[in-house]
Amino acid sequence: MTGLKNDTLLKALLREPVDYTPVWMMRQAGRYLPEYRASRAKAGDFMSLCRNADFACEVTLQPLDRYPLDAAILFSDILTVPDAMGLGLYFETGEGPKFKKIVRTADDVESLITPKMDDELNYVMNAVRTIRSELNGRVPLIGFTGSPWTLATYMIEGGSSKDFRHIKGMMFDQPQVLHALLGKLADVVTDYLNAQIKSGAQAVQIFDTWGGALGGREYREFSLAYMEKIVRGLIRENEGRRVPVIVFTKNGGQWLEDMASTGADALGLDWTTDIKQARERVGSKVALQGNMDPCILYASPARIREEVKRILEDFGPNPGHVFNLGHGIHQFVDPERAGVFVEAVREFSQK
Numbered sequence: 439m440t441g442l443k444n445d446t447l448l449k450a451l452l453r454e455p456v457d458y459t460p461v462w463m464m465r466q467a468g469r470y471l472p473e474y475r476a477s478r479a480k481a482g483d484f485m486s487l488c489r490n491a492d493f494a495c496e497v498t499l500q501p502l503d504r505y506p507l508d509a510a511i512l513f514s515d516i517l518t519v520p521d522a523m524g525l526g527l528y529f530e531t532g533e534g535p536k537f538k539k540i541v542r543t544a545d546d547v548e549s550l551i552t553p554k555m556d557d558e559l560n561y562v563m564n565a566v567r568t569i570r571s572e573l574n575g576r577v578p579l580i581g582f583t584g585s586p587w588t589l590a591t592y593m594i595e596g597g598s599s600k601d602f603r604h605i606k607g608m609m610f611d612q613p614q615v616l617h618a619l620l621g622k623l624a625d626v627v628t629d630y631l632n633a634q635i636k637s638g639a640q641a642v643q644i645f646d647t648w649g650g651a652l653g654g655r656e657y658r659e660f661s662l663a664y665m666e667k668i669v670r671g672l673i674r675e676n677e678g679r680r681v682p683v684i685v686f687t688k689n690g691g692q693w694l695e696d697m698a699s700t701g702a703d704a705l706g707l708d709w710t711t712d713i714k715q716a717r718e719r720v721g722s723k724v725a726l727q728g729n730m731d732p733c734i735l736y737a738s739p740a741r742i743r744e745e746v747k748r749i750l751e752d753f754g755p756n757p758g759h760v761f762n763l764g765h766g767i768h769q770f771v772d773p774e775r776a777g778v779f780v781e782a783v784r785e786f787s788q789k
C-alpha cells in the first residue's frame with residue numbers, strides 16, 4: 439500500500455506531537471453539499487449510493503476536494519448492520535430510516551442472521567478498498583460502526599425514536615433478552631470493524647448516538663460494557679501502524695472517565711461538555727475529538743472563527759486534540775461556512 443502523505447490525524451489520536459490540530463467533520467459527506475445531492479440523484483437513493491463502491495467513493499472524496507480536511511470517512515451508514523442481520527432497511531422520502539422487520543421478543547433475537555463480511559456486508563468492504571486506492575495516501579480513512587446499544591434502538595423501535603419506549607421497556611422488564619441482542623451485535627460489530635480494518639480503514643469510530651439517553655447504571659451495563667468488549671476485540675495494528683479507536687457517546691460527557699477505561703485511544707465530545715475540563719479529567723489517558731456546536735455554522739464567518747479559536751485555546755497546547763463538530767453537520771449549512779470553519783482550525787493551530 440502507498441505511504442500516507444498526511445498522518446496528522448493518526449498522530450493526534452495517539453497523542454503524538456503534530457504541527458497543527460487535524461480536523462474532520464462528522465457527516466462531512468452529505469446533504470449540505472450540492473455535489474452530494476447530485477450523486478444521490480444519479481444513484482437513485484441513499485442505499486444505492488452505499489451499495490455501489492464507485493458512488494460511495496465519489497461522495498467520500500467530495501468534501502476533501504473542497505476543504506483541507508485531515509481525514510476521509512467511509513461513506514456508509516450504521517444501519518447497514520441491522521439490514522444485513524435480516525431486518526430490511528428502507529428510507530421513505532422525507533422520513534428517517536425504517537425496517538421491514540423489528541425485534542421485540544427472544545425469538546426475534548434468536549432468528550437474526552449472523553452476517554458474513556465477505557457476503558452480506560461485502561459491499562462495505564469493497565467501498566473501503568476502492569476509497570483507499572483512490573485516496574492514494576492523501577489522508578487516512580476512518581471506518582465506523584454504531585454501538586450495539588444505538589443499533590438496538592433502531593432494531594427494537596423500528597426506526598428513529600424520541601422516547602425509546604420499546605427498548606427501555608425491554609431493558610427494565612426483560613434485560614436478559616436485551617443482553618442477548620446486545621451480545622450478538624457486539625460480536626457482529628467486532629467482525630465488521632475488523633473487516634473494515636483489513637480492507638484498509640486506518641482508524642475506526644464507534645458512534646454511540648443514543649447512549650446519552652440512559653441513566654449512569656444503565657449506560658455502563660447496556661452500552662459501555664459492549665463497546666469495551668468491541669474495543670478489546672479489535673485489530674490494533676495494521677500495515678505497520680497502530681489503528682486508533684474513537685468512542686463517541688453523544689451526551690456522554692459525565693462518563694468520560696469510564697469511557698477512557700475501555701481501551702479506546704480517543705473520545706468524541708459533543709458541545710455540551712467543556713473541553714478544558716474534559717482534558718483535565720481524562721489526563722494523558724486518551725485524546726479528545728470535538729467539540730464545536732454544529733449550529734455555529736449558521737453564524738457569521740467572524741463568529742465561526744472566534745469559536746474555533748476559543749475551543750483551541752480551551753483545549754490548550756497539543757498533543758491529543760482532533761478538531762470536529764460535536765455531532766454531524768446539518769443539511770441546511772452553507773458549504774462556504776463549513777470551509778471557513780475547516781480553514782480556521784488550520785490557521786489558528788499552525789505553529
Ligand code: 1CP
Nearest residue numbers: 464465466467468484512513514515516534598645647766
Ligand atoms: O441522503 C440522504 O437522504 C441520507 C442521509 C444520510 C447520510 C448522508 C443517512 C441516513 N446516513 C448518511 C451517511 C452517514 N451516516 C455517515 C457517512 C459518513 C460521513 O460522516 O460523512 C455516517 C458516519 C453515518 C452514521 C449514522 N447514521 C449515525 C451515527 C452518527 C450520528 O449522526 O449520530 C446514525 C444515528 C445514523 C442513522 C441514520 N442514517 C440516516 C439518517 C437520516 C439517520 C438518523 C436518523 C435519526 O436521527 O434517528
